[in-house]
Amino acid sequence: MGKEIFYFLIFPGLLFSGIVGGFLSWFDRKITARVQFRQGPPLLQPLYDFIKLLTKETLIPKRGSQLTFLIAPILALFGAVISSVFVLLPLFGIKTGFLGDLIVIIYLLNIPSLSYMIGALASGNPLAAVGASREMKLILSYEVPFLLVLISIIIKSEMSIKLSEIIAFQTANGAFIGSISGVIGFIVVLMCIQAKLGLVPFDMAEGEGEICDGITIEFSGTTYALVTLAKYIMLFVLPALVVALFFAGMNFEGINILWSILKVVLVVLLVTLVRNTNPRVRIDQAMRFFWIWMNLLAVVSIILAILGL
């Protein structure tokens, strides 16, 4: 059990992915600033933000369920960390019995969103409720294309649903991004993680200009610090998952380290660029986008995968 707790708390769990996630969040902000002809925040900014939020006063909404409101951020953090463990262990090639398959990862990746929703709803704030309902609708929309792409991955890796086997298969037979179905699947997944991370154009759950940060409106101080940390970690986990699924995972021998890091950074860069070149869409547009176009693309990707392309 001690090993699992080490994985969970230190590496590659809470501490490690928190630090890397914080760095990636800085990277994201820096790139955003660069795109906008600005200088951007200093490197330690995510740390400053986090510590500052920890020390701020925490406000608890009066008209909601207070205990639920306090537990929700912790569960969000748990969801982010446990999925980071399940994604990163195979990704780093650490051989251990502590694993989860793809279906487990899909479900675990939804826990942070679910927790935000429950926390937001427990706050009793109407704007948070609007945000939560949007978040839920967003989950409904991206869940199916995300799953379909994973199915195409499963087909391509000859019906394996374990991440380590998928990576091994890619190492042996070349990365999936090298095939047409892989490219299409990658595009779909990119959109899905955009929505999962709640970034523009799919940030309607937080829509600052519409519903004042929506789902996170009531979190303050320490609770918001945990939410922020969970978001940092998600910003690392999801690109890492994409790297595992499409870019043959990571390799830590010699110069390959550089490539491995570059892969994650590249995915984050793409996410950031998409975020900075689009306005926020409406929730019904987002749903239509995922239900029709992304599903269509994902189905095409599956068909191509069955055909072996």
Next chain:
Amino acid sequence: MGFKEKCFKKSLWVFHMSAGSCNNCDIEILDCLTPKFDIERFGMKLVGSIRHADVLLVTGIVTRKLLPRIKEVYDQAPKPIVVIAIGACACTGGMFKDSYTFKGPLDTVIPVDAYVPGCPPKPEAMLAGVVKFLNKK
């Protein structure tokens, strides 16, 4: 100066509140975000919810109708919170101080930590004001 204080100073999240202004100061506050001034360099950013705010930038005279709302929002802000009065109106009431809806100036309503006068103060002035305040603290 402890690490916590340093973090606080390095990561000021700003909530903008207008208390009956003429828009000039508000626009100039937004101007601070833009490439020319870029307050994100100092870790500042504009937030949408008062719950995340560390700095309350208040502009405008305090009108009669807004008085209870300003108190309400200030009460909902997580402490410690820095209140900065931006512009002549918020500092003194400016040329509107004789108006029948004037209930300010701001420091009679909520405790104010710093004043940035001007009509409107330039973005540079606002930045200077915030930075000076923080250095004194």
Next chain:
Amino acid sequence: MINLQYLIFLPIGIGIVLFLIPEFLKQVKGVVNLLISIFTLYTSILVFKMSSGIINIECFKFPSISKYLIFNVDSLSKLIVLFIGIFGFLFALYSLSYITKEKAITGYYSYYLITLGSAFGAVFSDNLILFIIFWGILGLTLYMLIKGFDEESSSAAKKTFILIGASDSILILGIGILWKITGSMNMSEVHIATTGTLGIIAFLSLLVGSFTKAGAMPFHSWVPDYVKKAPASSSAYLPASLDKLLGIYFLIRICRDIFQLTDWATLMLLIIGSVTIIGAVMMALVQHNYKKLLGYHAVSQVGYMITGIALGSPLGIAAGMFHMINNALYKGGLFLTAGSVEKQTGKENLDELGGLSKMMPLTFFAALIFALSISGIPPFNGFFSKWMIYQGIIDFGNGTGLANKLWIVWLTLAVLGSALTLASFIKLITGIYLGRRNEKLEKVKEVSFLMWLPQIVIAIVCIGFGIFAAKFVIPYLIEPVTGKLNYVGIWQSQSVSILILVSVVVGFLIYLYGNMKNHRVSESFIGGEKLQEETNFSSLDFYQTIKNFKFLSFCYKKAEKKWFDIYEIFKKIILWLNHVFSDAHNGFLPRYVFWYIAGLLILLIILIF
């Protein structure tokens, strides 16, 4: 084999005796009921430990009857009986304080016990005639357990009775054909393939029986209406748990023992399963009445079980069975919590409630666990059985049949159904427990000990089944039925559950390190305006956007007009036929004589050929 007789005939006998006790001694009846259910629970545990075998009970005086009294005690029926015993006890406990004067149904406890006995009987019967007798009694008690006090509830009861009755008669037809084909009336002796016209008809007739009992589409429409009107304890007792256990038990018998599934049958079952999952959950998404919402979920979850069983692999059947048990647990529990809320507030609609978590913390805790379980959130039990079903489907995809090739469709629909379930439970939990507290509900109290205890027990069982599924639950309960299982994927529920505890501890440590001591309670931020009372985003409005999509709004409109309700369809057809045949009546004797002779002639022709 005295246990069996106790299990089956004692509750029925006592139930009949209870009719004699006057109604005002309700508490006495309740206590008797509880004692009997404790006894049956104990006996069912004994039976569970018993060795398997076919048992023929001798009835001394009437050997002709004895030949029908054949019971099959195998690992499947033992498992089902165990859970019937457990639920019988828990709901009896709950009924004790839930069934009060205003909820009173004449003879509630009598019917309760008769139901219990018949359910045991139906599960154990090997003889199909005996089976159909118990099965029929269950349909009747189902009808009696709804309180027919106004028009709506009477019509719901009538609908239930007609649908169940009609399906039972189709079931009898199927049994007759089965007898015609095999010449045997004992389930354990029958094993045929679903080929040939008669075989297919028999298979379909039996399916109709099991589907109607379990509430699968398209025979589901009695469930939502029933649960809306019936007392929550009845809903939890029958449609949510016992009927599921029985219907799915019979489905497993049909699919595994009586028939051998061919490709088309698998495909059909999978289609029905998927349609049930998605169709019912989409309806649940837009309900205003929380009991009706739960009713649609009771339908939707059946889809998973059917999907699992249709896969035919040990993993699939195990998944279906495990899901059946889990569903009976959390769905029964959800109905109990709904009953508690209804009892304490008297409100039936989601928009009249809100913020009850403060007043009813235990009920809220239980309901949250159930909601997360049913939505398949790890590490609860619902996740484990769904996860098994997904794996079954992926494994199934390796096969060669047409149904196998379409595994992607089944998997996608199952996962989508799970997401939609989560969506509608977010709505339910928000509408009742979270969200903004309604001023009118400030005085609501937590329910009494007897009512919350069953809820909490079931909630803890839900957690336990989720965490220890792979280690204890599956090996001890499911694997005796299906044989050893091979999982395709990995899910370490125990370690992850420990990590949840770890993270909660770490989270609270972070809270302690942070500025949690200085927390402050404050009104929510809605822009500074003092409108806290008025502003509320009702959970009913959550999924309006979905309803507004063109295709879906078309479907919903049609559903509101009851296009997908088989009962209404038949009602319309029969009314239309009535209309047609009413022309045949003109009141003159010669016309009737003519019809009479024509009918005789047709009968004669049929008999001759």
Next chain:
Amino acid sequence: MDIEQYIKDIKIKFPKIIDAEVVNTKRLMIYIPKSSLLQIAEYLFKYLAYRYIIVTAMDSKEGYEIIYHFSDDSSGWIVNLNVMLDRDKPEIESLTPVVYGVEWIEREIMDLLGITFLNHPKPERFLFAEDWPEGKYPLRRDYVEEE
């Protein structure tokens, strides 16, 4: 726009018009009794399709004066309807049924000057805070600051 002809025409069309004069370059002021306001306004707004600009109300020496400003965008002329109200009973028919956009400014005048608009669809407080005392109208000449 031939203004002489225009004044003549409108005086024939609405004989109740008290007077019409050109007050400034391209500005026409028509003095009307309050009873014929709706008809003339409807004529200007609906028939001639003039654009409604705003309503000015003031406390002048003779009484409460309300000026309805309309603009003829094709010629650049601004046509004003001037209604004088009795100081004791400041009441006038609301123009909202004719000109939809007038609703707000009428409410504002209600707040500031205390003139009653009859048949107004929503005669509620517009600008003032909830704690503003009843019966205090800052634009009236007899207004005194509280305290």
Next chain:
Amino acid sequence: MGKKTLVPLGPYHPLLEEPEFFKLYCDGEIVKEVIWETGYNHRGIEKLCQSKTFEQVFYVVERICGICSTSHPFAYANAVESIPGVEIPERAKYIRSIVGELERVHSHLLWVGLAGHFLGYNTVFMWAWKYREPVLDMFEIITGNRNSYAMFTIGGVRRDISPEQAAQLLKVLDEVERKTTLLVGAVMDDPVIHARLKGVGILTAEDIHDFGAVGPTARASGVDIDVRRDDPYAAYDMIDWKVITANDGDVFAKAEVRLLEMYESISIIKQCLEALKKTEAGDIKVKVKEIPPGIGIGHAEAPRGEVFHFVKSDGGNSPVRHKIRAPSFTCIPTFRRSCVGGTISDAAIATAAVDPCYCCTERMSHVYDYTTGKHIMSAAELIKLSQEKTKNLKAKLKV
């Protein structure tokens, strides 16, 4: 259930710079009814202005709204100067037009940026505001302040534009034009922006007439009105330009009208700068001794539409009655037609589409006076005063 839920938008909401409160009655995400609570920003200028002279009123109306801080003085000047019938020098006319159009450029860029911000498209926000900076710098060079310019006075303008400034201005304009083209390309061709803005918040010409809406809001619905052309003032009848209109009436059309208007404004400024060379430097003001009794009605085309000022003078030092109608006052109510039926997200952008200026709407300065004035402090003095007070307070608080 028929029960509509209330989603509050404001008073303190990131969408709104000023405190304003929209009650959105929603059925799910669909807005069924909007109720506007107002008066938060009402500062009731009249009591304060009882003693302002005609000259001083300029600085008050300038602070009606920080963004259109030329439009109000413009309309006021038109109104006041029409009472004695003053003809201002030609050079002053051109300078007034230059300042007015420069303000239009900065205001439209500001709107584009804010619209991007509301849409979550922060890149557009940053870019538009980056290109707006040189315009503000130009203001600083020409008038001495970035925002409240204090450029106008009765009978002319207060500062001349030197040839060097003109040359500099031309350079900046070229730059802005180039950058605007870039921005227009980026915004107008983006399919996501199309999806988000087209068909949203549609206003028909009928709605425009009902509400009396003006400016780009009206022009986007095909209502061809522009005070600069219909009732020319300053130098607008002496140069060549055209009115931009669009027909769809949705938010996209409004954005299109605003972006294209910027080109027109730039061209107007260039022509004015050309014309300035032909007039004599320094001839920027005529002396107006007193304002005779009478009624002055002036209007001017602000970036948001027609600004209307009504001034009544009794021959004294101050106006007896000063009625101001800002364009937003008739444009904002259009949300009743444009938001209803859309989603909450649409409502946010549809209300922003008219470029609402709540300060303008609620200022409604009513300036009247019979007595003549006591001394009023100028803006500079106010600043000095506030600085002093800050100093005092700081000393008191020992910070």
